[in-house]
Amino acid sequence: MPQPLSSPERPPVLELHGVRLDIPVLTTETRSLKSTLIRSVTGGKLRRRGGGAVITALQDVSCTVREGERVALIGHNGAGKSTFLRLISGIYQHTAGHFEARTRVFPMIHKSFITSPELSGLQAIKAHYLLVNGNLRGFEPFCADVIEFSGLGDFVHLPMKTYSQGMAARLLFAVLTAGSHDCLAMDEGFGAGDSSFYDKAQQRLHDFLATTGTLLLASHSDELLRRFCQRGLVFEEGQIVFDGPLDAALAYYHRS
Secondary structure (H helix, E strand, O other): OOOOOOHHHOOEEEEEEEEEEEEEEOOOOHHHOOHHHHHHHHOOEEEEEOOEEEEEEEEEEEEEEEOOOEEEEEOOOOOOHHHHHHHHOOOOOOOEEEEEEOOOOEEEOOOOOOOOOOOEHHHHHHHHHHHHHOOOOOHHHHHHHHHHHHOOHHHHHOEHHHOOHHHHHHHHHHHHOOOOOOEEEEEOOOOOOOHHHHHHHHHHHHHHHHHOOEEEEEOOOHHHHHHHOOEEEEEEOOEEEEEEEHHHHHHHHHHO
16 A cells, blocks of 8 residues: 655646647537537537537646656546546647646557557567657666566567457557556556456556556556555546545545
8 A cells, every 4th residue: 555645745747727628520420429429438528619519528627746646537437537648648738728747647548559560579569668768778678578578479579460469468568567657647448468367467567556656547446546546536527526535536436
């Protein structure tokens, strides 16, 4: 169990004040889009505009995350948790309000490699390392750890398009959980491979999270959140409706 942090004395690493995120809907069938569908998928609200439509995925979001804080993102599917993670990671750009990230936020939210499936597993590992670090210093021990933990062996030299779903998931998990990060945005929903890999993956995940500095973790597991977080943000329809100690946040969520 992580120890409580005296976070008010620590510098802020993320600041959001009145942040809104609008996502245009690029389809010719906007008239048939229903607000209930949009809310169930994105947590946002649908607005018609001209001949198209806009989804307000986040609205009036304000919070400050300080260095070393471990924050749980709580809410139903489509409440806005994953959108929030993408925003603070720089994948989405806010439409209005003020957002400032004073550290690099590493997004652990992808469910597949962003590189070409034509690449070998080894090439994909190298591409990921270069994207994160900008150079290959320290790559050899990183690569050796990934290959050993994923259990791919010589298959790492084959194109990823030849991998089974389980092999690809194991490689991605091994890559993402190697090393540590100053600030991590994580969606627990990414896969860890087949069932025989599950226990091994859970231990590595716990070890990985324990070494992370600042953590923002979206999960439906109260047990996981209690193990790694002290503060909770409860999301509902793209807004933060509760911000406080984790136990109080979970109680609020389960009551609502």
